[in-house]
Amino acid sequence: MANTDFRTCSLSGLKIHRSSELLIRWNLIAAFATLAVGGLMGLLVLLTRWPSVHLLPVEHYYRFLTAHGLDALLAWIIFFEIALVHFTSAVLLGTRSYVTWLGWVAFALMLIGGALINTIVVLGRADVMFTSYVPLKADPLYYLGVILFAVGALIGFIHFFINIVLSKRDGGFKRSLPLGSFGLAAASIIGILTLAHGAAIFLPTLLWSMDVIPTIDPSAYRLVFWGLGHSSQQINVCAMVAVWYMTSAFVVGGKPVNEKLSRTAFVLYILFINLASEHHLLVDPVLSSWHKVVNTSYMMHLAVLASMIHAFAIPASMEVALRKQGYTRGLFEWLKKAPWGNPAFSGVIISIVLFGFLGGITGVIFGTEQFAIIRHNTFAITGHFHGTVVAGTTIAFMAFTYLLIPFIFKRELIWKGFASIQPWLYGAGVATLSIGMMSAGSFGVPRRHYDITFSGAPFSFTFDPAIDMFMSMMGVGGVLAAAGGFLFILIAFGSIIFGKKMEQR
Amino acid sequence: MAIHEPERIWWNPLSKDERVWVGVALIWMLVSFIFMPVYHLVGSQNPPSTTYSVKADDFDKLVEGMVGKYKVGEENGFPVVHPDPSEPVFIRASMWQWYPILELEKGKTYKVHLSSIDIQHGFSLQPINMNLMALPGYDYVIKLTPTSTGEFHIVCNEYCGVGHHTMVGKMYVK
Ligand code: HEM
Ligand SMILES: [Cu+2]
Ligand SMILES: [Cu+2]
Numbered sequence: 001m002a003n004t005d006f007r008t009c010s011l012s013g014l015k016i017h018r019s020s021e022l023l024i025r026w027n028l029i030a031a032f033a034t035l036a037v038g039g040l041m042g043l044l045v046l047l048t049r050w051p052s053v054h055l056l057p058v059e060h061y062y063r064f065l066t067a068h069g070l071d072a073l074l075a076w077i078i079f080f081e082i083a084l085v086h087f088t089s090a091v092l093l094g095t096r097s098y099v100t101w102l103g104w105v106a107f108a109l110m111l112i113g114g115a116l117i118n119t120i121v122v123l124g125r126a127d128v129m130f131t132s133y134v135p136l137k138a139d140p141l142y143y144l145g146v147i148l149f150a151v152g153a154l155i156g157f158i159h160f161f162i163n164i165v166l167s168k169r170d171g172g173f174k175r176s177l178p179l180g181s182f183g184l185a186a187a188s189i190i191g192i193l194t195l196a197h198g199a200a201i202f203l204p205t206l207l208w209s210m211d212v213i214p215t216i217d218p219s220a221y222r223l224v225f226w227g228l229g230h231s232s233q234q235i236n237v238c239a240m241v242a243v244w245y246m247t248s249a250f251v252v253g254g255k256p257v258n259e260k261l262s263r264t265a266f267v268l269y270i271l272f273i274n275l276a277s278e279h280h281l282l283v284d285p286v287l288s289s290w291h292k293v294v295n296t297s298y299m300m301h302l303a304v305l306a307s308m309i310h311a312f313a314i315p316a317s318m319e320v321a322l323r324k325q326g327y328t329r330g331l332f333e334w335l336k337k338a339p340w341g342n343p344a345f346s347g348v349i350i351s352i353v354l355f356g357f358l359g360g361i362t363g364v365i366f367g368t369e370q371f372a373i374i375r376h377n378t379f380a381i382t383g384h385f386h387g388t389v390v391a392g393t394t395i396a397f398m399a400f401t402y403l404l405i406p407f408i409f410k411r412e413l414i415w416k417g418f419a420s421i422q423p424w425l426y427g428a429g430v431a432t433l434s435i436g437m438m439s440a441g442s443f444g445v446p447r448r449h450y451d452i453t454f455s456g457a458p459f460s461f462t463f464d465p466a467i468d469m470f471m472s473m474m475g476v477g478g479v480l481a482a483a484g485g486f487l488f489i490l491i492a493f494g495s496i497i498f499g500k501k502m503e504q505r
Numbered sequence: 506m507a508i509h510e511p512e513r514i515w516w517n518p519l520s521k522d523e524r525v526w527v528g529v530a531l532i533w534m535l536v537s538f539i540f541m542p543v544y545h546l547v548g549s550q551n552p553p554s555t556t557y558s559v560k561a562d563d564f565d566k567l568v569e570g571m572v573g574k575y576k577v578g579e580e581n582g583f584p585v586v587h588p589d590p591s592e593p594v595f596i597r598a599s600m601w602q603w604y605p606i607l608e609l610e611k612g613k614t615y616k617v618h619l620s621s622i623d624i625q626h627g628f629s630l631q632p633i634n635m636n637l638m639a640l641p642g643y644d645y646v647i648k649l650t651p652t653s654t655g656e657f658h659i660v661c662n663e664y665c666g667v668g669h670h671t672m673v674g675k676m677y678v679k
Contacts, residue, residue: 058670176515177510180507217642218642222640283636285644300538309527317507373635374550376637450669455670456670460673461631
């Protein structure tokens with residue numbers, strides 16, 4: 001291994017190899033680009049759902065909604081996670097990314113798959129939403145795109161294990177992984193299991209769309225699809241929690257108070273999280289009630305317990321670290337003196353609070369039989385997952401970006417003032433959007449619906465007038481979120497291109 | 506630190522704060538978990554689970570049979586049907602209608618059979634906001650006892666193509 005290919009980051013002290021640096025950079029660039037596209041689609045969809053604007057024509061609404069789900073949920077999040085794979089399995093350990101060609105194969109497959117999906121959707125040959133419930137049929141190339149992307153992601157997650165095995169050989173670590181890497185190990189294990197479900201459902205569906213297989217059972221499709229669709233949210237949770245711990249370490253020097261506790265919590269995710277996937281099927285025919293109860297139970301809610309543990313351990317690690325820095329007066333001096341102006345820090349705090357209170361709690365509630373029947377497919381569900389995957393994961397990843405740009409791109413952030421308000425703007429926007437959606441949904445307003453005044457329907461129905469306020473709340477929140485998202489994209493790309501180059505040793 | 510390898514021995518006992526937190530959280534989790542089966546047994550808001558498999562043609566015949574026997578009127582081209590509670594009742598989802606219009610009696614218990622003859626639809630009864638999936642090939646049986654009278658609407662809340670937002674049906678309880 002040529003030592004000259006390593007550099008030491010002057011800010012973090014990390015030993016960074018050229019191979020990892022390039023892989024991380026390109027995965028991040030792809031992530032930011034897909035977030036930009038996905039966010040723009042989100043804004044257009046939002047402006048259509050907002051009754052007083054009702055922007056798009058009907059076909060475009062469904063088309064862009066399909067693209068929004070795929071670009072934001074699939075592409076942005078997973079590209080970022082593959083960047084995290086290399087960050088935690090090489091950079092944190094001070095070793096390189098091994099078999100780099102494989103990393104590039106993964107990246108290329110994801111890129112080609114993502115481009116194919118977007119092309120087919122924009123051409124209007126896959127107006128099927130990201131769930132593509134059979135027998136709604138898309139162009140075979142759409143399913144092919146999803147498969148290419150998923151295979152790329154699968155290789156990406158496998159790469160984690162290749163890296164750590166070889167890193168151990170080269171002395172990157174002796175006994176245990178750092179906690180951040182441990183979290184990504186959990187994410188990668190879940191990722192591999194999840195993407196296996198993806199193959200199990202998208203391969204037959206591809207064949208069916210090419211008329212090779214006559215039919216796909218809609219109920220079986222839903223079961224296996226959510227083995228992919230729900231479990232993959234747990235990749236996001238693990239990666240997000242790992243980012244929380246790592247940010248606490250980088251920004252305030254936080255140390256997990258008890259490694260045993262935090263690691264056990266990650267193991268609980270791996271073991272039990274798949275026992276939640278069936279909450280998507282609570283009001284489906286076919287499955288028995290007891291089957292549903294068991295498979296929505298998170299195994300006695302032990303996977304939820306894991307989140308409760310992290311919710312304790314991470315703020316505790318910050319408090320201990322800040323008190324060590326001398327902020328010991330009273331109960332809360334440490335909190336007052338925390339680096340609120342640092343968007344990496346504030347972003348992570350916002351992510352923790354919103355994920356817990358908006359996304360997490362509603363998830364556990366809506367995942368029960370009795371709530372599913374009064375919330376299924378209403379706007380409340382969309383509100384719930386904008387609390388988890390946007391207010392939680394996306395904000396955490398945005399916050400970590402503010403660290404990765406100097407560490408990995410060797411650039412200073414541009415517009416530091418704007419950067420320090422960005423997480424607040426985006427967080428406030430998404431929280432308002434999400435609460436507006438949840439409230440409207442509780443009155444029965446459906447998700448994925450072009451016109452809740454039902455123009456052209458044989459019978460007219462009017463929702464409770466209270467929804468006007470909640471739909472406007474969603475609209476205003478969404479516009480704020482879009483502004484915050486746009487600001488993020490400007491800062492990220494602006495810093496990569498125009499940021500001041502940093503001196504390196 | 507989360508970014509460094511932990512010290513040699515990291516399998517340390519939990520401190521008191523941690524034990525209290527984990528203990529309280531665990532109890533909370535167990536209580537909320539136990540209520541899942543408990544509510545299923547004592548509650549009255551459970552999603553049904555009786556299902557038969559059915560071919561679209563056969564389901565269609567059952568629907569038309571009921572309409573032929575119990576039709577009492579017509580509204581916007583949709584038959585209004587007043588079925589006998591002792592017989593099965595059918596609701597058919599298709600792109601993009603809920604067929605027919607049922608007229609039920611308050612306090613009587615019906616077995617409502619729900620199915621789709623083309624793609625997936627979402628049965629969303631408003632304004633009470635009761636939501637169930639209608640899948641092609643499956644007959645989902647809902648034991649329904651209306652408790653209030655009036656006019657109800659069925660909205661489709663699973664995306665089913667460009668006409669999705671026009672898929673509104675009606676139901677009366679007398
Ligand atoms: C600028 C910020 C965003 C805004 C304004 C926004 C807004 C919306 C709106 C209005 C919907 C439509 C719901 C419907 O009509 O049924 C939606 C759906 C959705 N959004 Fe977002 N969103 C944003 C960011 C994100 C991000 C970052 C993600 C993922 C990480 C995401 C994931 C989703 C998903 C998965 C759906 C569901 C699509 C479907 O039902 O098929 N959104 N969003
Ligand atoms: Cu429909
Ligand atoms: Cu529909």
